[in-house]
Amino acid sequence: MVAIERGSLWVLAAAMALGLPGAALAGKANDTLVYASDSEPENISPYHNNVREGVIIARHAWETLVHRNPKTGAYEPYLATSWTWVDPVTLDLDLRKGVTFHDGSPFTADDVVFTFNYVLTPEAKVVTKQNVSWMASTEKLDDYKVRIKLKGPFPAALEYLAGPTPIFPAAYFKKVGLDGFAKAPVGTGPYRITSVDSGKGVKLEKSKTYWKGSPLGDVAIGKLEFRVIPDGDTRMAELMTGGVDWIWRVPTDQAKQLESVPNVTVLAAETMRVGFLQFDAIGRSDSNTPLKNEKVRQAISHAIDRKAMVDNLVRGGARVMNSACFIDQTGCTDEGVPRYAYDPAKAKALLAEAGYPNGFDIEFYAYRERDYAEAVIGYLRAVGIRAKLNYLKYGALRELNRAGKVPIYYQTWGSFSVGDASAFTGVWFKGDEDDMSRDASIKALLDKADTTIDLAERKKTYQEALSAIAAKAYLFPLFSYSTNYAFSSDLAFAAQPDEMPRFYAARWK
């Protein structure tokens, strides 16, 4: 534990004194858990955003057909009570009876059929299509039984049904449309959304009609409030003054110091989020971009000291990644995948071979962990690549990249907490909007791997695809993330490696 400097104590005391009036709404006394994070979902509908804050709300206000036990990894009944594979492309599910949506309407097969067929339509404009595109169609067998038809064999189907595929209320959604739904969403989850206030946050309340015997267990905390506070220091000050009860993504430097603050508990844990660099390998941003050259991309990969970044910047259990996926995902491996050791001399030699002995100027984009992005820029500068940082909001950067205007960027991906390699590689390499390399041979390998039932064969194919990605240096994986949670000592909270805080399982002490 690091002792606080004497001078800093004054700053702290001042911050606490100034912040005290804000303390009225949060905490154990009001049975309201206020949690704060930096980003907010652009649309609260879980299919229409791809930020973690959206995933958190989705898992509290909606439910999926299958539940994955975070401790054992086993798939358990949730909205579906049982399921059988009729053949590799047909899955029959029996649905739970007696579940009601927050608006009082009963949950039936119609809701599942509507939701899954709706998200497959182009008009639905689902943000992360890989989450649903493995389904071909869903049909109703009876009021509490549905059949999902797959486009091809997809061994990770249950993993997806346990994650980014919540069920919407068909009648209500048809009535209000997506815009209405985003303002007043309705689900079956343990918490009911009571207000959505763009730019400020979301309020949730324990659902009185939540069904008994849910695998989520008994929900203890009465109210949840998500507050958007873009500035990290403000989040920290709010926590110290009792304005919020729970924050995360605290930079490790500050987390070490926060440990010495009374009434604050600090927890560090690895998550399945992976930070990486992605390159404009096909010259969409500029037909003469140096990044089209494989040697340049390899040079960049040799220029960055990931170990030093993990040891000094990220810390808290983060690991260096060598494959374009999170190493614990099914199918993800770095055995036999080409590795890029930190070797600035080699990087310079590769740049010279590629025809850039004096380096080049490039625009560099990032949206979070500015420190990490700046460290990468510092390493690039050391081998002669003069990168200029453009720091944007996530939504703006995503659109800029999809429009083909980003030469190189620092990106992170948390795979929607899906423990299967397809949730990572599928997004960045299967020819969709976020795919910057658009290599048909890699897409073919991934298509094969995603649909192979035999696990050994599947892993081997992923290994081939991941090796090809690394050899061509389309994407340079940096490290897995650790996140530092800091929360009120009144709160009993357990962190999970899938980067999914489960407030429904939290308790007041």
Added chain:
Amino acid sequence: MTAPAPSSALAPAAALEAVPPRRSPTARFLRRAGRNPSFMIGATVLAIIVAMALFAPLITAYDPYDQDIARRLIPPVWHAKGSWEHWLGTDKLGRDYFARLVYGARISLLIGIATVVVSGLIGTALGVAGGYFGGRVDMAIGYVVNVRLALPVVLIALAAAALVGSSLETVILVLGLLLWDRFAVVARSATMQVAHADYIAAARAIGCSTRRIVLSEVMPNILNPLIVVATLEMAHAILLEAALSFLGLGVQPPLPSWGLMIAEGKQFMFFSAWVIAIPGVALASLVLAINLLGDGLRDVTAPENRS
């Protein structure tokens, strides 16, 4: 030659010449400057900062871009854990803080001077034209100045940086195009005061061109107040750059800018206050020095009998 009785700080330098000169104007200026404490303090501090900026590579052996993330956030030397190796410590990426500060002075001064050159040219040209020609020209220019004064500087600068992207050049250009109003107002009233002086009439009578009259007769006589305005605007521009960089729309990393250093140090404010305090003190000293210099300059160049 007679001059109107000096009534304000804008009195032309010509007024000084009414006093029978015993010393040369330069010697007189230096003698008065030496007796003016705010001028001397401002000039000394500014000279130190300018010297730091000019001789940066001689002052520090470190490259401001060289990072060593294994040696990050080393505290400065007066701290128990500090050492003379990095006497102001290192930043969050292990870059030498003193080197960042010294090279950052270059950016601040560059922005200050370049902005003043751009805005000074625009403002003086408009002001002199309005004051010299008067009438409709003056009215039109007065209107343009009013329009400019109605625009909130920071807001426009933010919008412009967001539209065209932020870079050093953008910051200089945007600030230069925005900060000319005081030059215009001061140049206009100073020009109006000299426009009807006898020596201007004399120049006209011997057939000098308007260009020659403006450049050789008007300009030298309105220069002093303009120099004072230039110092104030320079301080203004440096502060605005820091504000824009702090908001993320000014100079972009990894360029060392004091505003950016303050922005980056913000996250360490609670526990390592020196990260934000050092560039903060540097920025405050520079702006204070320039303002003191400007104040002193105004007093020194004002006529003798003005208190």
